[in-house]
Amino acid sequence: MTTSGFASQARFSAQARLRALQADIMDLILERDLEAGDPLPTENELALALGVGRNTLRESLKVLQALGVVEIRHGFGMFVAPSNFDALADGLTFRGRLSLRHKGGEALELVDVRQALESGLIGSAMDTMTSGQLAAVEESVIRMEELAAAGETFVEADSEFHRRLFEPLNNTLLISLLAVFWKVYRQIHLEVGGGTEDLTETAAVHRRIYEAVAQGDRSLAAERLNHHFDGIRNRITDAINE
Amino acid sequence: MTTSGFASQARFSAQARLRALQADIMDLILERDLEAGDPLPTENELALALGVGRNTLRESLKVLQALGVVEIRHGFGMFVAPSNFDALADGLTFRGRLSLRHKGGEALELVDVRQALESGLIGSAMDTMTSGQLAAVEESVIRMEELAAAGETFVEADSEFHRRLFEPLNNTLLISLLAVFWKVYRQIHLEVGGGTEDLTETAAVHRRIYEAVAQGDRSLAAERLNHHFDGIRNRITDAINE
DNA sequence: AACAGAAGGTGGGACATCCAATATTGTTTG
């Protein structure tokens, strides 16, 4: 091992040592030119190579797993993972729930960020959107309308609508971030808002957004997206005030 | 314990069990109405309460620490943590470095997201910016110019400039995200670009952005921010093509 | 050829034991 193995001899603070171990593991992946899907050494081999105990190594590995760096499969092995933001979603959800108990500031901050991203990027997305992608967006709207007519909630269709809206940008980081924000919002909404939303109205809002996109009117699409988020923001503030 | 203790008896997949443990800990924090800074039970107490071994508990705690949910202080105790996105930065940095070895796609995606956030929100930030905050922005620009004249790099001043630009929004999530993106970009830049940038030109770009903000011209500020990010994007593509 | 079972290797987990850092307490000392 080249740069590794120093984690145990350093007299750094404990927090720094854990981070150093994580860095060592990531460096090892980079040094060996491993790509997503490639296998890592076994836990025992890694512990030996990095000069730490197996339990200590596992703590770092679990963190890396949570960060979406490695994928751990029981009884099979460990692998370089594809992007994964589930952990970020969990952390943000917790923060949101924690803040809702008092002022709810973080939940609103999250909506603000999501609004900036979606309103700000809808124009670029429309530029490269194909007719097939546009049809997929409408399909999501139709699904929402059908479910609304039947009185059923449409969590999945709603999420899908926003994902398809920005698929043309081919930006996986953006898609992941939006998915995280959507998931966190949904969790917070379930926690406080309950099922008090007007399904038909929500579906109609999405159809109006789709129509603006279909017409190629960038500013109108951005404006209607903003209006959509204003509604979300109001729902959160209402929930905070009980 | 109310909902806890079931983690060990469930025959779920290992991954699900770990996540369940994390959820148990977060639920415990929420149930006990703990706020940021409040102490958690000791490791032994928690392990006993949740019905898992201490090592298993620690693995979850380290993940929660990485997610910024808890703060662990050796020899003192564990506490509910204030927001902390360092771990996310590490994960993203790794992804960026990994992707740079091949096509560099993720690094460019990151710049796109950051550009959307900064260009999209600069207008709102200008609306609520006080004269004091504006002066702080200029102070950062001056620091950059001084350092550029002395031939020294100005990593900290650059980061500070962007942070102060969006401080008026009072959105800690946004500030954290931007800090993460900035840190990741910096790391990637050090990895490949080296110190090949024109310091004086970079400082001048920031001054032009400041001047647009000072004049209250929202569209000009957004445009100059966009230009700034175009330069960053070019630097990355140049680095990829060696 | 197809299926069933055994075997080996992998990660998952629990203890017990010791190390290290921090805060508190008690003692010494001026």
Next chain:
DNA sequence: CAAACAATATTGGATGTCCCACCTTCTGTT
């Protein structure tokens, strides 16, 4: 009496060992 120092209790940090659970693969039977 007060300040400085030292001992101690408490807490997390780290390791080794043992066993369990899961997955793959091989192998032998049907």
